[in-house]
Amino acid sequence: AQSVTQLDSQVPVFEEAPVELRCNYSSSVSVYLFWYVQYPNQGLQLLLKYLSGSTLVESINGFEAEFNKSQTSFHLRKPSVHISDTAEYFCAVSELGSNTGKLIFGQGTTLQVKP
């Protein structure tokens, strides 16, 4: 069985500062890894994903995440945040080759960007 731990429930940060949202996972098999963002009263939007290949993946709006197999981590980073990045961020894993495709979500991290 897989599990996902997001170590920080809330991360306050000033605009234009760098940020890291931490995600660790536990699994006995290989996994796919995802970061989703949720704005208030909306569904989830995929931010980025790791399936295979390069361990560093990037999104179109400046976020990046690095898959670290030895540390079982998939931390999300952005070098300079904007007010509009304020949202809830969810890390998720899915078992590689699973025929169910189930996603296991972390508890979520609220990113609060202050002016």
Next chain:
Amino acid sequence: GAVVSQHPSWVICKSGTSVKIECRSLDFQATTMFWYRQFPKQSLMLMATSNEGSKATYEQGVEKDKFLINHASLTLSTLTVTSAHPEDSSFYICSAQRIVGDNEQFFGPGTRLTVL
């Protein structure tokens, strides 16, 4: 591409009534759709996995007679909350998975259910 819609976006109903929520994949076919429930300030809780043409698979603790799921076509799944009570009030989110994919799920915008 890969847009998922939900209808309605919000609904208020009286206790004891039933409410149907639709989830549609607009520009792709989805053999598998998922239904989640989200309480305020909390993560998503998977309720059930819905496969086209077969019975849904419910997660432990989810009452299948209360939360009826139908996946009649490759683009439509419905969740019916039967005999709703105030404790069923929540944000319900669906997602859909493409037939040929990488386990990525595309999420709908969610439905806010309030039971009075």
